[in-house]
Amino acid sequence: MIELEDLTKRYGDKLAVDGLSFTVRPGTVTGFLGPNGAGKSTTMRMVLGLDAPTRGDVRIEGKHYGELREPLNSIGALLEAKGVHGGRRAYDHLLCLAQSNGIPERRVGEVLEMVGLQEVARKRPKGFSLGMGQRLGIAAALLGDPRILMFDEPVNGLDPEGIHWIRNLMQQLAREGRTVFVSSHLMSEMAQTAEHLVVIGQGKLLADTSMSQFIAENSRTHVRVRTPEPERMRDVLVEAGLRPVTGGDGALEVDGGEAPRIGELAAANGVVLHELSTQRASLEEAFMRLTAQSVEYHAYAPGADGTQLPQTPPGAAPPPGGAAPPPQPGQAPPAWGEDWKRGR
Numbered sequence: 001m002i003e004l005e006d007l008t009k010r011y012g013d014k015l016a017v018d019g020l021s022f023t024v025r026p027g028t029v030t031g032f033l034g035p036n037g038a039g040k041s042t043t044m045r046m047v048l049g050l051d052a053p054t055r056g057d058v059r060i061e062g063k064h065y066g067e068l069r070e071p072l073n074s075i076g077a078l079l080e081a082k083g084v085h086g087g088r089r090a091y092d093h094l095l096c097l098a099q100s101n102g103i104p105e106r107r108v109g110e111v112l113e114m115v116g117l118q119e120v121a122r123k124r125p126k127g128f129s130l131g132m133g134q135r136l137g138i139a140a141a142l143l144g145d146p147r148i149l150m151f152d153e154p155v156n157g158l159d160p161e162g163i164h165w166i167r168n169l170m171q172q173l174a175r176e177g178r179t180v181f182v183s184s185h186l187m188s189e190m191a192q193t194a195e196h197l198v199v200i201g202q203g204k205l206l207a208d209t210s211m212s213q214f215i216a217e218n219s220r221t222h223v224r225v226r227t228p229e230p231e232r233m234r235d236v237l238v239e240a241g242l243r244p245v246t247g248g249d250g251a252l253e254v255d256g257g258e259a260p261r262i263g264e265l266a267a268a269n270g271v272v273l274h275e276l277s278t279q280r281a282s283l284e285e286a287f288m289r290l291t292a293q294s295v296e297y298h299a300y301a302p303g304a305d306g307t308q309l310p311q312t313p314p315g316a317a318p319p320p321g322g323a324a325p326p327p328q329p330g331q332a333p334p335a336w337g338e339d340w341k342r343g344r
Contacts, residue, residue, distance in 0.1 A: 001023060001024065001025055001026055001060075001061060001148070001179055002023070002024040002047060002058070002059070002060055002148060002150075002179060002181060003023050003024075003058065003059045003062075004020050004021055004022055004023070004043070004047075004056070004057075004058045005021050005056055005057045005058070006019050006020075006021055006055060006056035006057070007019070007020040007021070007043065007046060007053055007055075007056035007057065007058050008020075008053060008054050008055040008056050009039070009042050009043075009046060009051060009053055009054050009203075010054045015203055016039045016042045016203055017039040017042050017043055017046070017053075017203045018039075018202070018203035018204045019055075019056070019204070019205075020039075020043060020056070020200065020203070020204075020205055021056075021205065022198050022205060022208045024179055024181045024198070025179065025196075026147070026148075026174075026177050026178060026179040027174060027175075027177050027178075027179075028174050028180070028195045028196050029170050029171060029174045029180045029182060029193055029194045029195055029196070030179075030180065030181050030182070030194060030195075030196045030197070030198060031182055031183075031184070031190045031193070031194030031196070031197045031198070031211075032044075032181060032182065032183040032197075032198050032200075033183070033184075033187075033190065033197060033198070033199045033200075033287060034199060034200040034201055034206075034291065035201060035291050036185075037202075038200045038201050038202060038203065038291075039200055039202075039203040040152070040183045040200065041079070041152060041183075043200070044077070044079060044150060044152055044181075044183065045079065046058055047060065047065065047075075047077075047150065048065050048075075048077055048079070048150075049064065049065035049066050050079075060074060060075050060148060061074060061147070061148070070101040070102050070103075070144070071101065071144075072097060072098075072100075072101040072103065072143055072144035072146065073101060073102070073103070073144040073145070073146060074144070074146055074147065074148060075146050075147075075148040075149070075150065076140070076141030076142055076143065076144060076146040076148070076149050076150070077141055077149070077150040077151070077152075078134075078137040078138055078140070078141045078150070078151045078152060078154055079150075079152045080137075080152075081130075081133040081134045081136065081137035081138075081156070081157075082125075082133050083137075084125045084133075084136065084137075085125075086124060086125055086126030087124055087126060088124065088125070089121070089122050089123065089124055090112070090117060090120060090121050090122070090123060090124070090125055090128075090136055091108060091109075091112065091121040091122060093125065093136070093140075094108045094111065094112065094136075094139060094140060094143060095108050097140055097143055098143055101143075101144055103143055103144055107143060107144075107145070108143070109121075111139040111140075111142045111143055112139055114139065114142060115135040115136070115138050115139045115142075116135060116162075116165075117132065117135050117136060117139065120132065129157065130156060130157030131157035131158045131159060131162055133157065134154065134155075134156055134157050134158055134162075135158075135162070138151070138154065138166065138169075146178075147177075147178050147179065148178065148179040148181075149170075149173060149178060149179070149180050149181070150181045150182070151170070151180075151181070151182045151183070152182075152183045153183060153184055153185070154166050154170075154182060154184070155167075155184065155186060155189055163189065167189065167192060167193045170182060170193055171193065174195075182194065187282065187283045187284035187287055188282070188283075188284065190283060191211070191282065191283040191284075194211055195210065195211055196209070196210055196211065197209060197210070197211055197214050199214070199287070199290060199291070201290075201291045206290055206291065207290060211283070214283075214286060214290075215280070215281060215282075215283060215286045217286075218281075218286035218287070218289050218290045219280070219281030219282075219285050219286040219289060220255070220281060221255075221278065221279065221280050221281065222253045222254055222255045222278075222279050223253070223254045223257050223258070223259050223262055223276070223277070223278055223279070224247070224251050224252070224253055224254075224275060224276070224277050224278075224279050225237075225244070225251060225252040225253075225254060225262060225266075225273065225275065225276055226250075226251040226252070226273070226274045226275035226276075227252070227266070227271055227272060227273050227274060227275075228272060228274065229271055229272065230246070230250065230251075230252060232269075232271055233252060233266065233271050233273075234252060236265050236266065236269045236271060237252070237254060237257070237262070237265065240261075240265055242254050242256065242257045242262075243255065243256070251275065253279075258278075259276055259277065259278050262276060263276050
């Protein structure tokens with residue numbers, strides 16, 4: 001178990017983490033989400049004693065990381081996969097870690113086989129691909145067979161088989177009663193892996209809840225109805241106390257209704273249905289909605305008329321400076337990047 005209490009970290013004028021309090025419990029995969037700059041990596045570094053809190057406390061099974069005599073036997077972590085000596089063979093890198101934590105040498109071979117690197121155990125990591133480096137970092141985290149595991153972007157560089165493997169591994173570790181804490185920006189992958197979510201924005205706690213509850217509270221669920229008689233179906237729904245709206249493709253969208261009831265209404269009134277489906281938001285949509293006001297770094301993309309369109313979700317504050325002004329009437333819109341080219 002990992003316990004954070006009023007955890008705060010300030011770098012000069014920058015408040016990176018602001019009074020975080022939550023508990024990461026065993027037996028489940030807990031996802032750690034937040035926009036870029038939200039303070040996720042800083043929080044993980046403080047858990048491992050790599051950064052000292054400005055205020056507050058963080059404990060691992062009731063102890064500070066510095067109090068753990070052989071820390072790899074208590075908590076394994078992957079924060080920076082490339083943080084290895086590039087000239088030291090993969091096997092020797094893990095052996096050094098094992099010897100410093102009282103772990104028998106046979107465990108090195110076990111974890112290399114577990115992550116699929118047994119064939120390159122005698123090779124130097126400086127020649128490894130990003131995915132192979134990730135696997136070596138995961139092997140180091142598993143080395144002490146710890147009760148707590150913490151991963152920061154564990155699927156970076158992994159191929160589809162590797163992503164499937166690490167997802168199943170994390171879920172299996174949680175089923176064994178271990179604490180699994182994982183940070184990732186891949187919402188689709190997190191939706192398939194985590195059961196509980198901790199979400200932060202600008203260093204503050206935004207949510208600490210189950211995956212299903214998080215999506216339900218931060219998204220819209222509706223029933224989609226497509227029929228060759230939309231006006232008649234609309235009248236049936238209104239008469240039943242529902243309020244359908246027409247979607248962009250002409251289908252009816254009904255909030256606050258259940259698909260079985262709507263199907264029964266259609267059947268009772270002889271309305272033919274071509275589609276009746278419940279539309280649930282994805283984790284990505286729920287995350288974007290909750291964190292809209294917490295995004296620190298906004299991206300832009302070129303619009304059709306050459307203007308810069310902010311890539312921010314609905315409800316988010318526009319970035320400083322706003323979008324470029326539209327061209328004047330009769331003036332041809334500039335090509336994207338034309339201003340930059342003229343200034344060269």
